[in-house]
Amino acid sequence: MENRILMQGNHAVGEGGLQGGCQAYFGYPITPQNELTQYMAKRMVEERKVFIQAESELAAINMVFGASLVGARAMTTSSSPGISLKQEGISYMVGCELPGVIVNIQRGGPGLGNIAGAQGDYFQATRGGGHGDYYLIVLAPDSVQEMYDLTREAFDLADKYRNPVIVLADGILGQMLEPVKIVKKNPMSNFSAKKDWILDGCKGRKPRMVRSLLMGEGVLEEHNLKLGKKYERMRKSEVRVETDNLEDAEVALVGYGISARICKEAMEIARQKGIKVGLVRPITLWPFPEKVIAENVDRLKAFLVIEMSLGQMVEDVRLATNGKCPVYFYGRTGGGIPEVDVIVERIEKILK
């Protein structure tokens, strides 16, 4: 029998981080991810690893910067307003090519918004988020199991590319309880073995510097082009997507995270009614699985994008269809949850 334990999404992120080799965690309280920081306060100490409740999200991400700089696998977690504060540090980490894992348990915005689950930070996560010209891998779990798995794997991806990785979940997933299969061994953790760029004292080698200020003529452009090649490699190798029932579908629902769960239910109900509905669930929001969208533009009558926002991912779907297939949108914002009945109605209306 598989070893499964009932876990809350926030706890699963923490445990996934630990199994991913997290050596240092820095957090700051914010709802709806407080259980995560509390979980790490206990577990990191049990495992004799570094835990600090920082004085702010700014400090927390810069502690991640410091820990990563000396070779540790480091993580910070927060929710939307706190993630905005972390953007400064994330941009510096990208500039300095420092790996790290940042988890966003999204809540309603803008501003202080509310504490309900939401998906309003898609643009922020997939377009870099901070200042400058950069991208990050963005992983979007849709279950507590994936909260665990993707956080664990995020550490490998971060080390593989020397670039921060974002896990973009939401308050509903954070609070949800589901059984989780615990994987003790990290299959890819060999990446951390060859960190020949860290600052750990210059014993037996020349001093190193890690910086993002590149003032010489053309130096920053050269650096950014190098980073650009890295983003290209990510685009080529790291796209993850779940599809279902696309073979005979007339309409494909597109949703990520908790919205995808709603899409799955809507698909079932529609199928029971004899409507041929399929599903595209991006697991990486960046790089976006544009290929699977593009491949289906001729076969499908339409895409219907479901989000808990005013419509953000829908833009990526439209870009991927390149005008060759109609793209519809249904979303709820400010903590509202898309309703299954409404989704089915929209599908029926599209096919009329």
Added chain:
Amino acid sequence: MGKIIINIEQCKGCKLCVIFCPKQLIKLSEKLNPAGYHPAEFIDNGQCNSCGLCYQMCPDVAIEVWKGEKR
């Protein structure tokens, strides 16, 4: 007896060494260095006692201080 060696390329002519030399053995050169400063110049008249005050105040760490062996 001692002496100092001034790295005139690094010197920015701030004069801090000039004013602190207890024996007034440093002055600014009339020539310009590559950066456009009048660098400090050592007046080697055998009176330098290697006190190092010039070194202590040099913001460019452009001064080396040498001391003669004890006789």
Added chain:
Amino acid sequence: MKKIFSRPESLTAKRNIYCSGCGHGIVHRLIAEVIDELGIREKTIGVAPVGCAVFAYDYWNFDVTEAAHGRPPAVATGIKRVLPDRVVFTYQGDGDLAAIGTAETVHAANRGENITIIFVNNGVYGMTGGQMAPTTLIAQKTTTTPLGRDPKIAGYPIKISEALGQLEGSVYIERVTVNSPKNTIKAKRAIKKAFQNQIQNKGFSLVEVLSMCPIAWGVNPVEALKWIEQKMIPVFPLGVIKDKDLTAKGNL
């Protein structure tokens, strides 16, 4: 003849970009000498700030990183907690440490992080063109206080070192200056103690160095020395602000 004073090993041969008479070069050298004397060059990690000293990594001959503006204490915290046996220090200006990074400074001190901070106070933002710093003196003219700092509008010069001394977590705080050979030698002694404290696991140590910025003050390098004496020291008095070693012995 024997060489008795020359560039320390912990300083690279590179010419610094600081203005003529700037105090940064002296403070860089003092840190480098202390690191040489303590034999810790190969286990030291420096954190450079944003500001004039952003290029410090070019001048120090050991591992150096550069933090976002105001964040060096947080970066140093991350480093030190992961590698407690390394020597970690930050080098920060007044804007970095006492304006944008006040929270990071105060909380690193309050946690008693076992790090060393060298805080260079010259009362202005040099790199960006001589704007008001948190430590700018009352009536001091800067490019953003063209009529002089008016406390009714812009508040007072912040005595952050005294404030940090009030925190239980800080171990050693001293204010020094580099405006004369005698003061420079004293400054080195303080910097050395701040590093030794870390090596001995005593905790948070900070040395504030009143340093010359002749360009932004509108004076020549020699006048800048007097400027410190006459204008800065009366507001920022020199001396030990806190030393738990001395308090324990009843000497402070």
